[in-house]
Amino acid sequence: GCVPQSPWNIMIKHRQVQRRGRRSQMTTSFTDPIVSMDLLRAVLQPSINEEIRAVFNKYMKFFQKAAINVRDNVGEEVDPEQLIQETCRSCLEQAKLLFSDGKKVVPRLPHEQVVPKRARQTDEELNRRGSPIPKKRKGRPPVQSLSNDRGVSGMAAWKLKVSEPVRRDGPKWDPSRLTETTTFVLGSRANKALGMGGTRGRLYIKHPHLFKYAADPQDKHWLAEQQHMRATGGKMAYLLIEEDIRDLAASEDYRDSVDLRLEELKPFVPPAWMTEKMQKHMEMLRHGGEAPPPECPPE
Numbered sequence: 001g002c003v004p005q006s007p008w009n010i011m012i013k014h015r016q017v018q019r020r021g022r023r024s025q026m027t028t029s030f031t032d033p034i035v036s037m038d039l040l041r042a043v044l045q046p047s048i049n050e051e052i053r054a055v056f057n058k059y060m061k062f063f064q065k066a067a068i069n070v071r072d073n074v075g076e077e078v079d080p081e082q083l084i085q086e087t088c089r090s091c092l093e094q095a096k097l098l099f100s101d102g103k104k105v106v107p108r109l110p111h112e113q114v115v116p117k118r119a120r121q122t123d124e125e126l127n128r129r130g131s132p133i134p135k136k137r138k139g140r141p142p143v144q145s146l147s148n149d150r151g152v153s154g155m156a157a158w159k160l161k162v163s164e165p166v167r168r169d170g171p172k173w174d175p176s177r178l179t180e181t182t183t184f185v186l187g188s189r190a191n192k193a194l195g196m197g198g199t200r201g202r203l204y205i206k207h208p209h210l211f212k213y214a215a216d217p218q219d220k221h222w223l224a225e226q227q228h229m230r231a232t233g234g235k236m237a238y239l240l241i242e243e244d245i246r247d248l249a250a251s252e253d254y255r256d257s258v259d260l261r262l263e264e265l266k267p268f269v270p271p272a273w274m275t276e277k278m279q280k281h282m283e284m285l286r287h288g289g290e291a292p293p294p295e296c297p298p299e
Contacts, residue, residue, distance in 0.1 A: 056088055063087050074204050075214070076236040077191070166208045172244065173211065173286045175279040182275060183267035186229060187212060187238030190245045195259025204238075207248065211285070212238045213278045219270075228268055239278065242267040 067080035067087075171177065185193075187203065196202040204212060215223060215237040224231035242265060249260055270278075 052092075056091075060084075075187070075212075075238060077187070077202075077204065168209070168286045168288075173282060175282045175286070178241075178275055178279045178282065180272050180275060181269060183242040183269055184239045184278075185242050185245055185265045185267050186223075187240055189264050189266055190240050193245065193261050193264040194249060194254055195257050195261065210240060210244055210248075211282055212240050213281050214238055216277075219274055219277070222271065222274065226268065228266070239270070 063084045064080070067078075067083040070083060071078040071080050191203045194203060196206075204210070219239075220229070220237055223229045223237060229237055245265065246262070248254060249262060254260060
């Protein structure tokens with residue numbers, strides 16, 4: 001039949017040769033409807049993106065406040081920018097449900113996302129045909145799967161912190177385990193030793209159950225004097241129990257990792273007055289108290 005020439009008819013025609021007996025006969029057919037719709041999407045995508053960005057800008061102040069709060073609570077190693085990006089991606093994932101086809105859809109967390117092969121290939125084809133798709137798509141960057149990237153993304157861990165209180169019971173949280181000979185390590189060194197050196201604060205997000213103590217100015221003075229840390233003003237310094245980090249390193253998550261660098265730990269025994277402060281801190285946390293904010297704000 002005759003197809004009306006509507007300006008909205010952008011289906012791609014291609015020639016198909018059908019062999020009938022000896023004669024080859026040319027017939028015109030239309031390609032996959034999905035490809036045709038995707039061509040329209042590609043044309044409209046830049047203006048859709050612009051409007052979506054405007055929506056996010058409206059809510060950005062809430063995300064920024066929350067991310068700064070998380071950094072203040074967890075420590076300066078948290079990257080607020082990264083948390084905000086992940087939250088925005090989560091919002092988009094959830095928004096997909098507005099267009100679900102009635103089947104029960106479980107929105108996937110960012111680290112489980114798989115980019116469908118078909119869409120990717122379609123865009124490459126369209127690029128080759130010189131369609132108006134920008135070369136660099138503003139899609140989600142490919143996120144490694146959980147098994148490759150040891151650890152849940154920061155956002156998922158943040159949700160976990162909000163919904164489930166961290167359990168602080170059992171022998172690891174008994175203040176009497178801290179004696180005058182207990183060895184401690186700096187949080188920054190523990191991060192490196194477990195192969196997370198590049199991701200600031202990943203250790204505390206991934207293992208919220210670890211006992212950590214934020215050094216106060218007096219503690220930092222001693223640490224700097226003993227050359228355990230550089231004498232730089234307002235930097236946060238967390239102390240962790242060496243045994244806890246070695247237990248983690250021996251656990252299934254880490255023991256086969258090529259990134260383990262236990263020689264980075266450089267453990268030390270703090271003076272009795274500091275250990276005593278840590279015992280009190282552990283006692284307070286164990287009974288549901290929250291850590292007081294450190295005296296100097298994180299840089």
